[in-house]
Structures are given as structure tokens and as C-alpha cells.
Amino acid sequence: MDPHLLRTYVTVARLASFSEAARELGYTQSAVSQHIAALEADLALPLLTRRPVAPTPAGERLLEHAGALLLRLDAARADLDRFAAAPRATLSVAASPLALHARTLAALPATGVTLRALPREAVPAAVATGEADAGLVDGIAAPSDPLRLPDVAPLAATGVAEEPLAVVLPTTHPLAGRSGLRLDDLVDARWLDAPAAGLPLDRLRGAHGGPAGRGFRTALRYEGTDTRTLAALAAAGHGLALLPAPVAADVSGATAVPLIAPRLVHRTELLLPAASRAEPTGPVAEFTRRLKS
Amino acid sequence: MDPHLLRTYVTVARLASFSEAARELGYTQSAVSQHIAALEADLALPLLTRRPVAPTPAGERLLEHAGALLLRLDAARADLDRFAAAPRATLSVAASPLALHARTLAALPATGVTLRALPREAVPAAVATGEADAGLVDGIAAPSDPLRLPDVAPLAATGVAEEPLAVVLPTTHPLAGRSGLRLDDLVDARWLDAPAAGLPLDRLRGAHGGPAGRGFRTALRYEGTDTRTLAALAAAGHGLALLPAPVAADVSGATAVPLIAPRLVHRTELLLPAASRAEPTGPVAEFTRRLKS
């Protein structure tokens, strides 16, 4: 299970073509064919169906492993490269959309910053592989509990902000007059499913609010990253949205009601490669210091 | 960064010798020397000091990455092998000591079981690499919250038991008469540090009970795995011990007082390789079914 073989395997699976993968990887088609054959021989399992080229069930599982493995490998290389690299004058930050708010934006240095918005899951990977010097992720957690992040590589996470959560309802909604909402009040409600723009609802399920099996019923799925659109959808009655209270309060044409039970908060964390802990100077350290003060 | 090179690197680092590592790996000393040279050239970093052979700071970091990487690789291979392997009649279970209690033991099949007690951190790895068919881990968590486990590989975790926590005090202790204890009552207390036999105290720190910087003061460190010894140490006044309430209640010569704040429980989870989800029959499925019912 050579990483080279895994790399060509995931490429073939992604492109659904041996020849295409060969072009992308700079190999001949023959080499790619031999790579796949070697993998299948090694594991004694068929990994791909040919014509059309698609992963078998075993291949599907290998894809999960291979993805994580190659990511981990890139992360290791990037981490070690940082040891040798000269400190740079620029700062590249990867952040999930809702992690960008007054508190974090204020901490950014005045010049030399590249800010990249990414889906929540991609932020740890970006920091681990060195694509970003630092990351900002947000999520739902119990007060002063750390977020549950996929540990692709040793990363140091520090909490930088916590704020209440609020439910965004149409002004005409029967519960819009409440001063606070319990999740139990909303078990029958329809939610907006907006993994990129909003908050991951599945963190609520199971842990609190009833038996683990009960999911959240979703009315509409929004795949963009724009929070204003999400709020507008909620205002238009397409479903309820869960947002950090400061964001929810700004929504026009809708009412924001704080979530009071279960006791959960919107939390933002700073992600750094564990190696840079010791680094005393440079834009990363500057950013870190301003976030913590 | 070939896995073979990483493998020899970690071996050299562990044995602090090129020649020893060569013997263990079945290479010549020359090959090992070339492996290390290749790694150092690739990363453009010195990884080991020679005479004595010891990792440099960069080498220390590589060790962390390499360990996780090789583990992940073994896990992937084991997971894929399960696809091809014929279902077996035996069941091998890896468990942390406190995960073994009436509820879990009752679910074990009558015959063909190998039960291996391991330190808490090693259980996920054992399941991932296929050394065990299933795992039982315990830990501290908020009620109906999942445990925080290192994700070495895609594993499926299911809660199987939760029970209150109790503090074990000498009968003469001023707080021994209480019917319940708050963690705040105990900030100044001395604790027994028993990572193998007891519960990991650091889960308490930070999340609850005050500023994150405040640690737990430990009086005595016990490195064995025997819970009775731990209890005896607590009874003898060497420090306080935190245990699941049913276990703590059985301690003679000491008093067990339930922990009532923060609201935390002792939780046991079943760990299965994510692949075996679909497996409908066999001893693993049998064990799973009996645990869940």
C-alpha cells in the first residue's frame, strides 16, 4: 500500500478513468493500470469495476482510508517543512464563514493578510497541510467545551469567542413573541439545512433533546455560504435557522429568539499547527496574541 | 516520505541505534543508514543526532507524525482485509479496565472469547488494526455525550452504559459525611494520578470548575491497572480517587461520595470497525446485539 499507489487510486476513482488519471499524474496509462493491478493484487480484492470505472464496495472503503492517509502525509510534510522555512511576513488564514465576526476580524494584522473562507470541515485540513498559517473554525458546543474537530494532524486549538445561539423565525411565527426558546419547543419544526452557511444541526441531536435516533426534519437545503441568504430564507418561512445571536439579531424581516435550553453556545476557535507553539514572533504570533488578549 | 523509511526511522529512534534497528527489521546496517539519509535529504532537516543516536527537535515531531501515519496505514490494511476474510467463530475484545463491569461482561458470548485489557488510549488502535474485533472504552463525559476518542481510523462508537461518578475518601476525611460533593469543594484536594487503573482527571479540568489553566494537584502516581489497589491507596489517605459509583461503593475502609457537580457520568462505549456495520451474523454481531438490548 504505497502512497504512490493510493494517490493514483484516488485519482482514478475521482476521474473515473485510467487514462485521465494518467494525464493528470504525469504517468502513462500503462503505469496507472499497473498501479491499480498492484493494489488489487496486494489486497486480494477487486477495487474498481472497469467500463464504467467505479469503485467496488471495498474500493469505497479504501477511498476513505486513502484520503485520510494522504492528507495526513501532506500534513506531516508541511509540518516538517515549517521547521526549515524562514519566517514569512505574510499571514494566510483559513476560516469557516461564521468564524469571521467582529472579534476575529479585529485581530487580523493591517497588511499582508490572505483570508480564505472554506467549509467548516476543510479548515483543519488547510492548516494541517500548510495551505494556511492559521485557521478559524466555529461550531456548537457546551459552554467552555472545546469543539469536536476531526484530528487530521496534531493541531493546537484555542477558544477565542463564545456567544449565545438564536433561532431565526418569521415574524408571523407563533413562537416569534417568546423571549427564549427551548429546543423541546421546536421538535416538530422544519429546519433549514445549510451546512456551509449555517450551523451543523446534527450536533444538537442525540446529545440533548431526546433519544439519539430522532433527527431534525429539514425543509430546504441551501448549499451556498451566504448567511444573509440563509436569514432571508428563514424570514420567508422556508424553515427555521440557527445562528449566533449577534448575527441573528441583524436579520431584517425576521425575529431572532435566543435558545435557552439546552445550554449551548456558538464557539470560535483558533487553529494552529502544533509546531508553531514556540514561535515567538512574526505575523502568526501577532495574530494569536491579539486574539487572546 | 515512504512508509518504509518512516518505519525504519521510528525503529531507529526507539532503539537509539542503527545497527539494532537493522537487526530488528531484517535489513543490513547500511540500508538503515541510507534510509535515514534519504529521509533527511528529502526533508532537508537533520532528524537524528549520531553518537548518541537521538531525535532532534524536528525528529521528535516526525516521530509523532510517523507513529500516527503507520498506525493509520495498518488500520487501513486491516479494514480492507476484513472484506476478504471469512467470518470467524471467535471473538477478540480489547477493553480498558473500567469498561469491564457487569453490563458489558454479561454480553460476552459463552465461548470463544479472548479478552484483552489495555490502557484506555490503546483500545481504539487495537480495534482499528484488527488486533481486536471489538473494543470497550470508558471515560468521563457529560450525560449522553459521546466520549472524545482519538480517531485513528473510522470507527463506529455506541454508548452502552452510563453510571454516576463518585469520589473515594478516607473514612476520616472531613467531607466523608457528605451525601454529595461538588468539584468546587475539592479544588484544594490532592488526587491520586492513576491513568491506567482510574479515570483521566484532565477531562475535568478547564471544561468545568474554573479557568482552564488550573490543573489538579496530584499526590501519588500509580501506574498499575488494579482498581482495588487504587481504592486501597485512597482509603489509606494517599489522595482522592475518582471512580464509577458502583465500583467506588464496593471499596472497603473508605467512603464513596457521589459527585453531583459538574454533571458528569462514567460512560462506556462499544467500538467497532466501521466496516462491520453491515455484518448481520457472527460472534461480533451477537455481542453487539446483546450489548444494545
Place this chain on the structure above:
DNA sequence: GCCCGCTATAAGCGTTCCTGATGGACGATG
């Protein structure tokens, strides 16, 4: 000061791995 053990380097050789060419299978097209 000599010797022993350890790591580094050099040369040789077997194996691996990639390329280029060719064969065979499937699907599209008329």
C-alpha cells in the same frame, strides 16, 4: 595507544517500475 563497535560511503547487482507498443473488449454509430 590500541582496539572494538558504531555509522558513513562506495561499488555491484538484482529488482522494481516506468515507457512504448500491441492486443482485446466494449460501446457508439451508421
Place this chain on the structure above:
DNA sequence: CATCGTCCATCAGGAACGCTTATAGCGGGC
């Protein structure tokens, strides 16, 4: 239904890699 085109599998040759054997260089112990 025949033909063509595309795509993957296979084969043979050559370059490159990686391991072994042999030897040099360096330190520490006696």
C-alpha cells in the same frame, strides 16, 4: 449487423531504485 474508436490489459525493454557486501572514518573504553 458491421465498423470504428476508445479504453484498459499485457508484454518486452531499459532506466532507476534499493539492497547487500565491502571498506573507510570516527569515538569511546580498556
